[in-house]
Amino acid sequence: MSVIAFAKNWEGKFKKSTYELVSYAKELAFRLNTQTLVLSIGEVEESELEKLVQYGADKIISVDDSRLNILSSRIYAEVISQVVNKEDASYVILSDNNSGKAISPRLSVKLKAGLAAGVLDVPKSLDPFVIKKQVFTGKAFAYVQIDSEKKILTLSKNSFGIVENPTSLNLVKFTPELSDDLFKIKVKSVESSDNKIILADADIVVSAGRGMKSADNWQPVEDLASVMGAATACSRPVSDDGWRGHEEHVGQTGKVIAPNLYFAIGISGAIQHVAGVSRSKCIVAINTDPEAPIFSVADYGVVGDAMIVLPELTEIIRNGE
Numbered sequence: 001m002s003v004i005a006f007a008k009n010w011e012g013k014f015k016k017s018t019y020e021l022v023s024y025a026k027e028l029a030f031r032l033n034t035q036t037l038v039l040s041i042g043e044v045e046e047s048e049l050e051k052l053v054q055y056g057a058d059k060i061i062s063v064d065d066s067r068l069n070i071l072s073s074r075i076y077a078e079v080i081s082q083v084v085n086k087e088d089a090s091y092v093i094l095s096d097n098n099s100g101k102a103i104s105p106r107l108s109v110k111l112k113a114g115l116a117a118g119v120l121d122v123p124k125s126l127d128p129f130v131i132k133k134q135v136f137t138g139k140a141f142a143y144v145q146i147d148s149e150k151k152i153l154t155l156s157k158n159s160f161g162i163v164e165n166p167t168s169l170n171l172v173k174f175t176p177e178l179s180d181d182l183f184k185i186k187v188k189s190v191e192s193s194d195n196k197i198i199l200a201d202a203d204i205v206v207s208a209g210r211g212m213k214s215a216d217n218w219q220p221v222e223d224l225a226s227v228m229g230a231a232t233a234c235s236r237p238v239s240d241d242g243w244r245g246h247e248e249h250v251g252q253t254g255k256v257i258a259p260n261l262y263f264a265i266g267i268s269g270a271i272q273h274v275a276g277v278s279r280s281k282c283i284v285a286i287n288t289d290p291e292a293p294i295f296s297v298a299d300y301g302v303v304g305d306a307m308i309v310l311p312e313l314t315e316i317i318r319n320g321e
């Protein structure tokens with residue numbers, strides 16, 4: 001009956017979204033009067049695994065196998081299903097990120113478990129199990145009922161928050177039975193086209209729109225992103241016009257993101273743009289037009305010319321003022 005959270009690591013490290021996932025699993029387990037188990041796959045040092053205890057992991061199950069350092073949704077679904085069956089867990093929680101989206105449908109088939117993707121809250125009721133999730137790229141939400149015995153939820157980023165709930169360390173190793181067949185496809189290396197932070201995983205995103213006037217004016221945007229350790233993004237017309245690549249386009253028809261901090265620079269705030277970024281924890285808008293709709297969804301706003309504001313802001317942050 002326990003709750004298992006799958007804690008994905010990025011090169012052996014967890015992110016804030018992992019701690020949010022464990023916090024959520026803890027709350028669900030508390031409501032169900034059961035244990036919170038956290039599963040880690042691939043090589044992660046004990047000191048990193050120990051951090052999960054702070055957010056309520058009653059038991060940490062580590063599948064410490066170097067062959068699993070690179071994510072394969074097929075193999076990870078197999079590993080998770082073996083752990084779920086061994087622990088007789090009823091609830092599996094994954095982050096609603098690229099890996100969670102890739103693993104959860106396979107897992108759902110393996111476990112014959114109902115899946116609610118993009119969950120936004122704790123269950124509205126436990127029996128029947130009813131939960132709130134996002135639909136239509138975040139423009140609406142729905143309550144869905146899961147009737148299967150096992151249930152899988154993928155948790156939307158920034159929908160629950162990080163809650164400290166310290167327990168004591170109970171770390172166990174698990175060795176799944178994995179046939180050679182599963183390793184027929186080998187990832188020999190992973191190379192990113194540049195050293196940039198991946199937009200979908202970024203905690204901070206610096207995004208700019210048509211207000212930048214031309215592709216040649218992007219250096220101040222890059223500079224701010226660089227000092228903040230942020231990913232860069234853009235509005236749709238910017239990528240349609242070829243100023244930036246389509247992989248940066250956020251919104252209804254682009255990527256839907258929920259970073260902790262989102263800078264909207266020279267972006268008017270059209271509904272189709274906001275649909276993709278409205279779940280950011282904090283939105284900072286920089287725009288010359290005080291009436292721009294983006295200010296109605298922003299937490300902080302600067303009315304000003306991006307070409308003047310950005311270099312000054314970057315300098316202040318660089319100097320740690």
Ligand SMILES: Cc1cc2nc3c(=O)[nH]c(=O)nc-3n(C[C@H](O)[C@H](O)[C@H](O)COP(=O)(O)OP(=O)(O)OC[C@H]3O[C@@H](n4cnc5c(N)ncnc54)[C@H](O)[C@@H]3O)c2cc1C
Nearest residue numbers: 209210211235236251252253266267268272273288289306
């Ligand atoms: C079906 C459909 C789907 C769509 N999907 C998406 C989507 O996924 N994502 C998306 O982004 N759009 C999408 N759009 C387009 C959307 O409707 C808007 O047209 C688009 O978001 C506007 O982009 P923008 O804010 O960069 O440009 P604009 O609307 O032209 O706004 C530019 C802003 O920059 C400001 N500005 C000008 N100069 C400066 C300066 N020097 N400094 C600071 N600010 C300045 C202006 O005041 C203005 O507010 C979609 C549209 C449709 C119909």
